Amino acid sequence: SQQGEEDPQALSIQEGENATMNCSYKTSINNLQWYRQNSGRGLVHLILIRSNEREKHSGRLRVTLDTSKKSSSLLITASRAADTASYFCATVYMEYGNKLVFGAGTILRVKS
Amino acid sequence: DGGITQSPKYLFRKEGQNVTLSCEQNLNHDAMYWYRQDPGQGLRLIYYSQIVNDFQKGDIAEGYSVSREKKESFPLTVTSAQKNPTAFYLCASRDLTEDTQYFGPGTRLTVL
Numbered sequence: 001s002q003q004g005e006e007d008p009q010a011l012s013i014q015e016g017e018n019a020t021m022n023c024s025y026k027t028s029i030n031n032l033q034w035y036r037q038n039s040g041r042g043l044v045h046l047i048l049i050r051s052n053e054r055e056k057h058s059g060r061l062r063v064t065l066d067t068s069k070k071s072s073s074l075l076i077t078a079s080r081a082a083d084t085a086s087y088f089c090a091t092v093y094m095e096y097g098n099k100l101v102f103g104a105g106t107i108l109r110v111k112s
Numbered sequence: 113d114g115g116i117t118q119s120p121k122y123l124f125r126k127e128g129q130n131v132t133l134s135c136e137q138n139l140n141h142d143a144m145y146w147y148r149q150d151p152g153q154g155l156r157l158i159y160y161s162q163i164v165n166d167f168q169k170g171d172i173a174e175g176y177s178v179s180r181e182k183k184e185s186f187p188l189t190v191t192s193a194q195k196n197p198t199a200f201y202l203c204a205s206r207d208l209t210e211d212t213q214y215f216g217p218g219t220r221l222t223v224l
Contacts (some may be wrong), residue, residue, distance in 0.1 A: 038223050042116075042202055042215035043155075068124055088154055092211050097143060099170060100156030100204075100213055 006089060006106040014111050019076040021106040023089030025071075030035050030092055032065060033100065037086045042068040046074075046087075115139065116216035118203050123221045125146065125190070133188045133219045135203035141161060141179060144186040145213065148172060160206065161186055177196040195222045198223045 007022045010067055017023065025032065031050045035043040049056045056063045062075040070096045086107050090100040116137040116141040125131045133146065138219035143162045157170030175194025180186055186205075190197045200220050204213040 033212065035215075040200075040218070042118075042217045043204075045212050045214065048212060050190060070203070078184075090154075097160045098211060099145065099157045099160060099205065100155070104152065104154050 004105045008106060009104070010107045010109070011077060012109045013079055013109065015079060015081055017079055017110075018064070018109055019079050019083070019110070021074045021087050023071075023103060023106070024074045025089075025091050026070065027068075027091075031091070031094075033090045033097075034061075035088045035090060035102075037088065039085070039106070043088065051082070054076050076108075079108075079109050079110045083110050084108060113116035116203060116214055118201075118216035118219050120219060121217065123219055125221060125223050126171055127223060128192045130189055130191050131213045133201055133203075133221070133223065135186045135188065135189065136184055137186075137203075137205045137214075137216075138184060139205055139207070139214060140183070141214070142183070144180070145206070146176070146178065146186070146188045146206040147202045147204065148151055148168075149202060149218075150199050156202075158188065197221055 005024050033048045033087050034046045037043045047058045047063050049063050060077045063073045071098045086105040088102050088105040093099050119134045139219045145160045146158040149155050158176050160168035177189045186218040202218045203216040
């Protein structure tokens, strides 16, 4: 079964608003990663947060990790139309050569 | 210009035919991965390789085959034994000292 599950499945906001996406996972992790996918394209790595970190920032992105609740959130501040994409969290499953285990993703639509 | 390339971008196959999807990287990464993505879902691991001339099955290897004769190349063959091959296929690579994977632009395979 998939390790990560994103919530909500879809999110529609106005340009300039903040977007928050959540991810839950099932087992202990070394790190959790967020990826972005534009429609019909490959995935782009956004940010990695390690299990001993609680919060990490990168530009307009803020990621939090709560290992006690086995959950993470991705916040995109001051959203832009170009942020429209699908966002996936992924955990590393070391027994399969460090394969990434993905959830189904959150589809974000930013309206201008 | 470093990165991962996949070809072709679109591929159409008749039932009963084998087709091979190309994946090339010039990032000098040791590990390479093939994932399958179905509409509205996350990625599932087909095969992975951590070193030349060695590869391992992922979660959904049935009906697929791979080879790793060169570090830069990891082609995927979708055989006639794969009963539902229509999907978006993504190749990724990784430096063994990192957890981040770098993805190609994908190949969309459609069975006619």
